[in-house]
Amino acid sequence: MNSAYKSLVVESFEPKDTCWGLIWKLAAPQRVSQFLCLVVSDRLLINFKRSRRGLVDAATCAIYGNAEETTIHSLRDCYCARAIWGRSVPSRMQGIFFGMDLRP
Known part of the structure; x- marks a missing residue:
């Protein structure tokens, strides 16, 4: 796996982290979940x-x-x-x- 790809995907996104699961299981429009992901990952x-x-x-x-x-x-x-x-x-x-x- 390319090291840049690994650092972007593997190290910055932890699917086992409960925060991500909670965000994507919200009963809300997808844009709300996407916004929350931007906030949590400090990408606004x-x-x-x-x-x-x-x-x-x-x-x-x-x-x-x-x-x-x-x-x-x-x-x-x-x-x-x-x-x-x-x-x-x-x-x-x-x-x-x-x-x-x-x-x-």
Whole structure:
């Protein structure tokens, strides 16, 4: 097996990992499962990654402006995302949800 192929397929995707099984067994549209796979594998094309590729000038959030746009910022910590989660996550769980540090 080609080493580049092996590193992309074998090492980055663990089918025995329960996370992947849970994602693909969701009773949701396939695009939701695909999005979750992008999130879990940290492959969303956010401004932080765009700036490293020279596609945008700044790695900061386009909405918030003064924070680096990472995956966790885009999905949880951005002002707009936080407002949506604030209405979705029960108030007794918000301290745990917003207090989690999910950076690798």
